[in-house]
Amino acid sequence: MEEATSGYKLDQQVGYLLRLAIQRHSSLFQEVVPLGLTPTQFAALVKLAERGACSQNELGRRTAMDVATIKGVVERLRKKGLVEVNSDPNDKRRTMLSIPRSQTKIVPDLLDAGETISKLTLSPLSASEQKTFLRLLSKLS
């Protein structure tokens, strides 16, 4: 009996459990996703496909990424040839992003992989539990 630590158990706290869930998700992600994309890169790319060409800041907002974070993500996607970067002629502040025409064909594969990953992540839950979980999780975002 080193410490009583009252009734608070770290292993039962939301924050800690969320962290563990993310760890498991990332691990599954890595096994399934093509092109060695990270979850963040995947999110940016899929959102860019969903939204169509847009500015770097806007993509960051739509994927909940900091300006500094989205910059790095875009740079790495650009190096992989998955994102095209052009300056907006109508607004010199803006950097316009788009998926090169030659790469649009990979988008369906990404979406398929995304679905598989979500299914795998939720697989410890029954179908109705999955629905409940997603509904409640949405409220915590």
Add this chain to the structure above:
Amino acid sequence: MEEATSGYKLDQQVGYLLRLAIQRHSSLFQEVVPLGLTPTQFAALVKLAERGACSQNELGRRTAMDVATIKGVVERLRKKGLVEVNSDPNDKRRTMLSIPRSQTKIVPDLLDAGETISKLTLSPLSASEQKTFLRLLSKLS
């Protein structure tokens, strides 16, 4: 109508929602926790209090942190004077960690803050929803 992107919506996927939930949690965390601790530092410290003195690797395992991660976390806690680092005389490989006697009095405050943070994070849910959510989330860890 730029892209159809089938039925897959990024904003409805577990991984993305988990990331958002963590973001919100971290933000709440920062507002409440004392001593400017990060969620990770908090976890290590509370677990060390819960467990009592133990080796660096063991603390890492018990808090689901990589060896490289726990090293940095411990180093920052040490700089703050919240963790004491000693080499194990019985096993020269081991680095023993403990909370300095002079700091043990802060532990109850940490646990109180932790409770508050968990409550705030879960506050968008009703009491029964919170119970359900934690039960399901546990299964995904």
Add this chain to the structure above:
DNA sequence: CTGCTAACGTTTGTATACAAACGATCAGAA
């Protein structure tokens, strides 16, 4: 005792993630 394997910790490299400070540009008000 020797040698093998496992465990412990360190280091390097890459990738988020966010705060804060900065310069450039735009758009609207005075």
Add this chain to the structure above:
DNA sequence: TTCTGATCGTTTGTATACAAACGTTAGCAG
């Protein structure tokens, strides 16, 4: 038109997070 505030993007600094390669030490089998 000029000023001013807002937006866009960059850069720096700090803190996770994990893979991989490494050297050291323990413990056990032979």
